[in-house]
Amino acid sequence: MARTDVQLMLDVKAGDEASFELLLHRYRTPLVNFLYRMVRNREQAEDLAQEVFLRVYRAREDYVPSAKFTTWLFRIATNLALNSVRDTRYQKLEVSIDAPITTDAEDGDERTLDVPEKHPNIEQHLVEDSRRKMIRHAIDKLPEKQRAAVLLHKYQELDYAEIAKILSCSESALKSLLFRAYEALRVELAPLVAQQVKNQG
């Protein structure tokens, strides 16, 4: 039977390096994806994910399984991501005085994974690409905390109590945060939403 995250972390605490490898293998993809959707830069997301694992390793001796491992892990990741987003925004503000940013360089990160050969119909490929771009932009436009809440709720499938702990807020505040985020998304993505509702119906 597979060991739980907490068991693995306790083994890391006892000096078992192989358990750390298992945690790394288990959480590298979810962490990189979460951080990528938070900071919108693949290289930066990987750097931050590596920093998360380093912090987990450093804290191994003081680790006490008082909460779920994922709560602790994504709390570290969320704090790093929020700080990074705020720093980047500050830097962009400084740069924009001389050179306003007009291009979206990071959009290429996901596109490179979609090899055009997979889509014999190039028109279909462009439509899908355009949809994804709209969705990414809609998520990007959310305030950082709302964005983190949506990503943790939608992609990590964490429960409300866990996400509330990660974001240091009450469960009712989290529900309100998510409601506002989905309201903003449905307005921002109105044409796609209408199409989706039509397809669902």
Add this chain to the structure above:
Amino acid sequence: MSCERMESRILGYVDGRLKESERLEVEKHLSTCAPCRVRAEEFRAVSGLLDELPVIEPSPEFDTRVRALVAPEPVKQSWWAWLHVSPRVAFAASFLLLAAVWIGVYRQPQQPLPWNNPQVADEQMMEDLPVLEDHDVISNFEPLKDLPAPVQQADEDQNTQQSM
């Protein structure tokens, strides 16, 4: 249920995270409130759109970089950590400790104090009786009573008579 209360439940309803009783309550409201029904449909559509974003894989060098980051970290193990990784040593140490305690407590010769146990006290007295008898014989030894007074005492008496 009011539309305001729906705010905290509508997403849970869309995601299927509500309890059965809450779900029934929400469905009851939706059957009578068109704006909330539209909102629920559109939230479900948003959720579907979010599913369209592809999952990215970390670069092949990711694990190597993490290992390189943690490698220089000092290995600081607590005093008890080696027991955790070596249960046999822990068992042996515990066994030795218990054996030492057992020998110390249960294998000591039992020497009850005589004044706590009347029977033992009597036995002790019987053992000591010859000593008491010897003492009694010496203290009442008749021939010793006939001995002359100590010499020093006699000299002192003579001195007092002369001075008179």
